[in-house]
Amino acid sequence: AQSVAQPEDQVNVAEGNPLTVKCTYSVSGNPYLFWYVQYPNRGLQFLLKYITGDNLVKGSYGFEAEFNKSQTSFHLKKPSALVSDSALYFCAVRETNAGKSTFGDGTTLTVKP
Amino acid sequence: EAGVAQSPRYKIIEKRQSVAFWCNPISGHATLYWYQQILGQGPKLLIQFQNNGVVDDSQLPKDRFSAERLKGVDSTLKIQPAKLEDSAVYLCASSLDPATGYTFGSGTRLTVV
Numbered sequence: 001a002q003s004v005a006q007p008e009d010q011v012n013v014a015e016g017n018p019l020t021v022k023c024t025y026s027v028s029g030n031p032y033l034f035w036y037v038q039y040p041n042r043g044l045q046f047l048l049k050y051i052t053g054d055n056l057v058k059g060s061y062g063f064e065a066e067f068n069k070s071q072t073s074f075h076l077k078k079p080s081a082l083v084s085d086s087a088l089y090f091c092a093v094r095e096t097n098a099g100k101s102t103f104g105d106g107t108t109l110t111v112k113p
Numbered sequence: 114e115a116g117v118a119q120s121p122r123y124k125i126i127e128k129r130q131s132v133a134f135w136c137n138p139i140s141g142h143a144t145l146y147w148y149q150q151i152l153g154q155g156p157k158l159l160i161q162f163q164n165n166g167v168v169d170d171s172q173l174p175k176d177r178f179s180a181e182r183l184k185g186v187d188s189t190l191k192i193q194p195a196k197l198e199d200s201a202v203y204l205c206a207s208s209l210d211p212a213t214g215y216t217f218g219s220g221t222r223l224t225v226v
Binding site: 004032034036041042043044045046049051090099100101102103104105106 | 117144146148153154155156157158161163168169204206212213214215216217218219220
């Protein structure tokens with residue numbers, strides 16, 4: 001069975017500093033990995049995905065994520081945080097050719113001016 | 114392109130009453146998902162449709178929840194009778210294929226009192 005862990009409920013960073021939101025996963029085969037963002041009273045929005053290829057993937061709003069197969073991790077990163085990045089972030093995993101994604105419980109990112 | 118449409122946005126019902134949610138996915142997206150998101154948790158899959166056939170309903174509480182996707186387009190999710198623990202946001206999502214991220218609707222926030 002596939003699973004995702006987001007070890008931090010909350011991440012606080014100062015505006016302009018780099019940010020990292022952590023995610024580890026467990027699948028029996030090769031994973032598809034995703035990050036989504038949820039703003040208050042809004043649905044989830046797709047940020048980026050890893051399917052295959054380069055371990056560093058770039059997505060929307062300047063975010064990127066690094067796939068590390070040996071550590072089964074897919075951490076979300078941004079070189080310089082903005083106050084507007086404050087939101088709830090979800091990591092998700094899907095086994096290759098499987099239909100459904102399994103989501104983590106989310107990490108609240110707060111960026112302070 | 115138009116997004117995933119869901120209605121209603123909010124619903125308050127008493128326990129033991131019934132409720133129905135509606136979803137219209139992105140045109141051409143064969144796969145449709147219903148997720149339940151309880152406050153403080155990540156989305157949990159209830160049911161997955163491929164066109165108008167059910168692919169995965171292993172986590173759907175079938176004694177009270179039902180869903181259908183007639184003609185492979187719109188979908189409805191019903192709860193009858195509702196329990197207090199059904200209070201959650203019900204998210205509909207659609208996708209083109211397993212390698213793409215989901216597009217989520219804004220969700221229906223259900224409160225059972």
